[in-house]
Amino acid sequence: MGNSVDISIQRVLPQPKSRFLVFIRAGDSVEFDYWSESKRRNWDVAISSYGEEELSRQLYAEADYLFMGGLSKMQSFKRFYEAAPQIKAYDAILMLDNDIDIDPDDLANFFELHCEHGFSISQPALSHDSNSNFDLTLRYPMTIYRKTTYVEVMAPCFSQEAINKTIQTFDETISGWGMDLVWPLLVPDKSIGVIDLCVMRHTAPMDAVNGPFYQYLKSIGVHPIIELEGICKKYNIDRFSYPLGNLVVNSQTLHVRFGRPKPKS
Helix, strand or coil: CCCEEEEEEEECCCCCCCCEEEEEEECCCCCCCCCCCCCCCCEEEEEEECCCHHHHHHHCCCCCEEEEEECCHHHHHHHHHHHCHHHHHCCEEEEECCCEEECHHHHHHHHHHHHHCCCCEEEEEECCCCCCCCHHHECCCCCCEEECCCCCCCCCEEEHHHHHHHHHHCCCCCCCCCHHHHHHHHCCCCCEEEEEEEEEEECCCCCCCCCHHHHHHHHCCCCHHHHHHHHHHHHCCCCCCCCEEEEEECCEEEEEECCCCCCCC
């Protein structure tokens, strides 16, 4: 089915096996093993595939959910969420790009900390050898977690309540650019943050000119910078503003400013 507006569901669980769900957008391979047999595994796996249908069935035989189609990660998740009501039973859903590497124990810890500290939207911290766009999301070694005003679209984790508050943005940009700037405006309790105790690595650099994803966007007439400007205008966002984060150190909250976001254009 490849990339298409609609999706075709190939496999679903009748009900969740675990408390949490890892959702991944992938083509003919997933780079890392998210269906690990780790004794601490507390997540099910959903694959949104834009690869060849029969090959995807073979490659992702261990995935709990498999569907074809969709235009991009967040747009395809919205279609899946609307079509598979059983995924509304998960306590939290982590939506990963295909080039994210995270240790299974860190992943299990991350989900537990996300719920324990009452996050609406969170992400694991990025390792310092990752390809990153914002210094705010890099691991801060002195903290377990930080309350912030930003979580990046490459790996956001949502509570069900947060999904309900933000899902209308998931297809407002097909590239994904800009929607993560909107989410803090739609989650009024401001329970957004980065969990530093759990670290992931973004393995691939972003190539907005020749990268396969950006070549695909070009082929369907999607221009990320135009989408970014459009969504920022719609929600009255200054995309070059400084994200303000709170550090929680020894139970005391410190207010700090991190570096200015690096423009994605």
